[in-house]
Amino acid sequence: MSRKRKNGETELGEIRPLAVLNAVRLLRRIADDSEADAVRQARTEFSWEEIGRALGVTKQSAHERLRHLNPQD
16 A cells, blocks of 8 residues: 555555546446457357356356347447
């Protein structure tokens, strides 16, 4: 954990926490969009069990969270 300086900056590359949070938000959006695209493609030839395994979750969890993604979208 880095120490906070008087001006609010940190010792680690002068990164401000809100800038880090903004970057995390953007990366999460990119990851979510990439996952959705990959699931749409995978659904044309793979089972929910295989998709779930690739995501590190059960087939039930994958299906429940991602079933709204249609392969043709």
